[in-house]
Amino acid sequence: MSEFLESLVKTGGLKQEPPDANESAGLLRSAIDRLQDAHNNQLKFASRFDLAYNAAHALALYALRQQGYRSDKRYLVFQCLVHTAGVNKTQVRVFGLCHERRNLAEYEGYMDVDETLLAELLEATDELLAKLTIG
Numbered sequence: 001m002s003e004f005l006e007s008l009v010k011t012g013g014l015k016q017e018p019p020d021a022n023e024s025a026g027l028l029r030s031a032i033d034r035l036q037d038a039h040n041n042q043l044k045f046a047s048r049f050d051l052a053y054n055a056a057h058a059l060a061l062y063a064l065r066q067q068g069y070r071s072d073k074r075y076l077v078f079q080c081l082v083h084t085a086g087v088n089k090t091q092v093r094v095f096g097l098c099h100e101r102r103n104l105a106e107y108e109g110y111m112d113v114d115e116t117l118l119a120e121l122l123e124a125t126d127e128l129l130a131k132l133t134i135g
Contacts, residue, residue: 002083005069013076014069024062028133031058035125045113046105052118053102056095056125060084063132075099085131091124 008014037043038052060077063084064070071077078095081087098121105111 002067004083005067005080008071008076008080009069013073014064014071014080016068017065017070018068019065024065027058027062027065031055031062031125031129034058035122035129038122038125045115045118046111049098049105049111049118049121050102052121052125053098056098056121056128059125059128059132060095063128066132081128085128087128087131091127094120094124 005014009016032055034051034055038048038055040048043051057074057077060081064077064080067084069080069084071080075096078092078099081092081095082089094117097117101112101114101117
């Protein structure tokens with residue numbers, strides 16, 4: 001067990017909960033479908049960003065659940081990726097920035113069209129999927 005994850009349990013950021021095979025399969029299926037659609041250049045930027053972000057979140061939650069933890073804090077799920085999936089801190093920063101942008105769009109109605117960030121999000125999410133499903 002990671003000391004970082006255990007410290008989050010002590011502070012209430014995470015809850016320990018055994019993995020559930022049906023939940024895990026659903027998270028993985030949802031992530032794969034959304035990520036595939038996010039790569040569709042025929043869709044508008046906002047849709048692609050939303051699909052890619054939610055695919056990344058589903059994968060991050062999948063990784064956390066595989067380790068026997070749960071969190072209702074979206075940002076924290078991404079921060080845990082270093083410990084749950086061996087993701088590097090650069091990728092975590094991409095996910096964190098996308099989380100901030102998603103919140104601006106969701107709660108304040110502001111969506112900054114940033115094709116470079118979307119490309120980075122897609123790449124980081126593709127890498128996360130490969131890491132979680134291949135090895």
